[in-house]
Amino acid sequence: MKLSDVVQIVNGTVLCGQENLEREVRLGFASDLMSDVLTLLADDILLITGLSNNQAIRTAEMSDILQILFVRNKRPTKTMLDLAHEHGITVITTPYSMFRSSGLLFKNGLDPVY
């Protein structure tokens, strides 16, 4: 699905990377454990996380993940958004929980990594 579909499905707000909403994303991975994220080898992953700090953005950068969905209205700081912008990472936030966001995205065709 396109990132614009993700935004619509989770009732999300785009905080950074508005220009990339036509980008395709194939897989979803939900975790608050950054070392878990760092084991992923696949490309085109949407990271769904409740962990809103610099390391979430850094982990995405190191893993070549180009889109992050923050759940439960987590508000990334300006520093985080600057870092995301620098690395072409799109940041979306949703009021929904990790469970609800993942469920909706899965139901609409976003595949799991495992």
Add this chain to the structure above:
Amino acid sequence: MHVSYEVRAGDFSIAGKVSSTVKGILKQLNLTPAHVKRIIVALYEAEVNVVAHSFGGKIDCDIDSEQVVITVSDTGPGIADLELAMTEGWSTATAEVREMGFGAGMGLSNIRKNTDILKIDTGKGKPTIISMTFRLAEGAEHA
């Protein structure tokens, strides 16, 4: 090519800065995305470990056309039981480290999976020196 950077202990606001800089260098040197990814994942895990678990240290990278050798060394307190520390799920991370999204006890095994040669010199009350070799040659692609 040789580059060297300092890593400060405890400062999570900048953890990953060195890995980010090295990633930029590797990309500029036109390494394949697969090579860059496994080098950087291993380096980032090692860098975060220095920030999270050590008194601070440094990162040295030697890059040539055949291989990338990265040495991550700190000034202690060392790992008393390395075999235990390499076990997935084993961690002494503090609550603060866990809040940062780390402390799953997966870093060292992540490092092992991504390196061609891994040497770790450590011990209770000693520095920890991690030497990671990544081969770049055709056909040497890590499984």
